[in-house]
Amino acid sequence: MTTNSSPLRAAFTGNLQEIADTVDAVILGGPRKYTAEEVLLHSGIDRDRAERIWRAMGFATPPDAERAFTDDDVEALRRAGRWRDIAGVDDEAIVAITRAITQAVSPLATWEAQLAVDNFLEEVTTSSSASALLTFSEQILPLLERTHAYMWRRQVAAYIDRRIAVAQEGRVRPSGAAVGFADIAGYTALSRGADEREIRRLLDAFESAATNAVGENSGRIVKMIGDAVLFTAERPTTAADIALDLLAGWPGSEPPLRIGVASGPVVDRLGDVFGSTVNIASRLTSVSPPGEVRVDGNMAQDLLAHDCYRLEQQPPVAVRGYDRLISWRLHRTH
Known part of the structure; x- marks a missing residue:
């Protein structure tokens, strides 16, 4: 876990854009260093599929020359390809799944981010508010991410339990x-x-x-x-x-x-x-x-x-x- 003495904090001088870039890199797992064309090259996904998945997440397609993507974005597109190869999920289903997850996750992510960001922007010039935002991105966010994964697994297990109970009553579905x-x-x-x-x-x-x-x-x-x-x-x-x-x-x-x-x-x-x-x-x-x-x-x-x-x-x-x-x-x- 990142501590108060992290290189990110040591480099921080108080500029708003610098704060935004620092937090952005922490949240996204690294800097935005790839253009759209480079993401396609590294992921092996064609442009049409990649753009459909990106739009299903609720985002506009960035300009071709903009370095908007990270290593995690490349890996996410690779996973989309594995869905098709391993599970036989077609492109339409992948886009539908992406859209459904986005609709569920977006309100939650917005609310959680508001807890830190809105208060920070009200007093953006203070070092304490910047420190609070960095603490959120470096320490609290990973806890939230693990909590989300845990709750998702419990919900999947609960659904399986319900379906098995129905099957045991003699109904297949x-x-x-x-x-x-x-x-x-x-x-x-x-x-x-x-x-x-x-x-x-x-x-x-x-x-x-x-x-x-x-x-x-x-x-x-x-x-x-x-x-x-x-x-x-x-x-x-x-x-x-x-x-x-x-x-x-x-x-x-x-x-x-x-x-x-x-x-x-x-x-x-x-x-x-x-x-x-x-x-x-x-x-x-x-x-x-x-x-x-x-x-x-x-x-x-x-x-x-x-x-x-x-x-x-x-x-x-x-x-x-x-x-x-x-x-x-x-x-x-x-």
Whole structure:
């Protein structure tokens, strides 16, 4: 690990561009020393493939003469080639995987960088702020990187565990899933009048509650979307328990939650879920009164076989895409 006496720190004199170049080299694993043509030469990847992968990461293609790339960029393109040679993954899949990873990683990386960079730029002339930024890039960033790798491995292992559990029940592959949406009722109006600190506190509390409820019941959070969460579960009973636990654990002092859950066929692509079941869950959330859980007919049929749940059929309503959406209000019997 780099220490306070590193050559990078010894060379630092306080110039903003010098600080940026120093930190950039630490984060990227070395200086930007290759042009696009040189990267192609060293990696063995053709220009079209390389540019598609680079754009899938969300970056503009730099001018040909600009030295914008590092040794790690060369190795990343070589890995893309090995994906094709070893695993038989075609170019379209490589680009899709790259895009999906970027969409997941970009918000996290931006947030983590903001913790250090924004504070630094406010007092860029002070040696202490520059030292803090170098500490972030040299010491804290490697810890974050290892933490990311650890959490990724745990998520992969959790998925394998879920799939094996389904296979042991006699199903080779799940035919569908239970999908749930939960959001904070009245959030849009609330966000107009509340200050930024209060909004951040509320969203943090919601994310924590959702993560706890989904994790404790062995479900999966697909994504957090501001004041909403999308989750899935292999079984309807699991999704029902997630929804009811989330509702029960949410403090009464906070704005109430609305939750909708549906079960049925689901298209699972690159970690996200699509299809009519997802749409129905979203519509159920929109018609759910604050503080309630609404489920669709498929969920109701499955849950009626379990005496720990109580269901109350509601009158049909017209929502976008469905003229007569019938829902059931879900409770626990105890």
